Amino acid sequence: MPGLESLLTERLRAAFAAVAGEPVDPIVRRSQRADFQANGALGLAKRLGRNPREVAAEVVAEARKGGLSELVAEVEVAGPGFLNLTLADGALGELASSLVGDERLGVEPAAPDEADVVVVDYSAPNAAKEMHVGHLRSTIIGDAVVRLLEWRGHTVIRQNHIGEWGTPFGMLIEHLLDIGEAEAAEELSVGDLNGFYQAARRKFDADEAFQERSRARVVLLQGGDPATLRLWNLLVEQSKRYFMSVYDRLDVRLTEDDFAGESMYNDQLPATAEELARLGLLREDDGAQCVFPEGFTGRDGDPLPMIVVKRDGGFGYDTTDLAALRYRTHDLKATRLLYVVGAPQSLHLQMLFAVGREAGWLAKGEGESPRAEHVAFGSVLGPDGKILRTRAGASIKLSELLDEAVTRAEAEVASRNPELPADEVAEVAHIVGIGAVKYADLSTDRNKDYVFDYGRMLSFDGNTAPYLQYAHTRIQSIFRRAEVTPESCTGPVRITEPAERELAIELLSLADVLVDVERNLEFHRLCHYLYGVATAFTSFYEHCPVLRADDEATRASRLALCALTARTLRLGLSLIGIKTPARM
């Protein structure tokens, strides 16, 4: 069952076409003055050279013939030619009732011919280094992408492109040898990745002999020397264990199987370079073998290269990314490739995709497959509006940031609800604290930077996770009091009060929102929608008694609305990786 907006659009499309003699978008939107409005008559009248109000009236007459009245109680031609649509209470009740029995809340899975094989590249921390807020955004947004697309029925392949093959590993391995394996393992196992990295870095900067050893070690590593690989593996395995502990806390779907780091492409790099050469895309420039994708110029107006083979004969990240792109389309058979990567890498990814198209790994035409998208995101800022850092200027450890959020949530939960037993407080605090961090990240336009503020994200007012979670717990509380299970609340839904109308309209709009977000991956639109559901519910909650409803039929209807609201909130939040406690 489509959402209300799609439903109205479908009903009106035929009427508009009849008047126009050609397909016309009715342009249906939510309205301040009615439930919905259709704006299509204005543009159509212009094209026909006719009076817009007359055209609008004709559309209404056609629509009535087509049975619009079953759904819409009142249609008014307003202003210069808007159609104001007020839905019929009876139809709203019926639609809501049918949603009650629908496992998927009106959101159908993607049709088989529209189902993609989606490769999602996200999280991507660097081995032997601490995760920071940049990885937080990629991890959280990527997780939401994965959850939504899987739920919509696409095949989703997660790729955690960790950095474990770069030049710093020579230095890290030499440092490991210096302090001894046992010592290193211990240091890394407690999660002090930064300490280890910085110690190595300091030696590298200060000691020329160490630099020499490090460079030699990189050559050994990338040449496949077994002893070096064993040490490298030690570092990487410790890092992976640490990353997994963070993922578990964050409750994201990344697993050990999803690690697909740079090293994985090592033996595909020569073949990738050869293929580009065979395609005639490679050109020597300043000693390096480069591809110059069409339309990119640099500082001095010269064409910008992707460097496929470096002057020294080695491969850099351009080649690794090209090999990964090739692998994902050739071997993983991806039809949609998503790169959940910060906005600063926009140019790099545009060039990568351009080369991908020139090489024939990606489709050339707009909307054809395989296609790649940069799911870009802005930076996390501190209260000063600058990139979030500690007072000392260091980047903030992700694990400490999560600790702080959970600690603050715990204090709130414990003081607000003293009756909760201690173990439940801890559990709820985790759900609320982590949920608040995720929601704060996802609820604003991801392209923009956002200001990180514990107080605001943990507030129970406004567009926050705790507000949505609280709305959900209030519903659960009603079911506990009523001593019924939500599943038994099947209605039927009957709409009489304005607050019931508002809530029903929100609940019947989920499909429109999810279909939209599936395409643009702008999760703040889903958040905004869920906030609308929650505010409509709390208003309903204040104005429409459920347990003390006037009669049994009203009570049954309102219980069904409660059950639907709870399911909608739970589903919506689960699709962005946020849990809903039963009490808080």
Place this chain on the structure above:
RNA sequence: GCCCGCGUAGCUCAGGGGAUAGAGCAACCGCCUCCUAAGCGGUUGGCCGCAGGUUCGAAUCCUGCCGCGGGCGCCA
């Protein structure tokens, strides 16, 4: 220098060509014999960065400025 992103209420943010630009916070005024007041209702608060243009209609699209952030060859 060129390219990308962003400028909306005091603050944090929504507004995908439509009517009188919306939330939350902050400030002020109300509401618990009542399903969790972690809530609800209301008031105050806007040259939508500036200037042109396209359009019946622009916060939204285009151009140029201004401001902020970021990127621009062998690091990832």
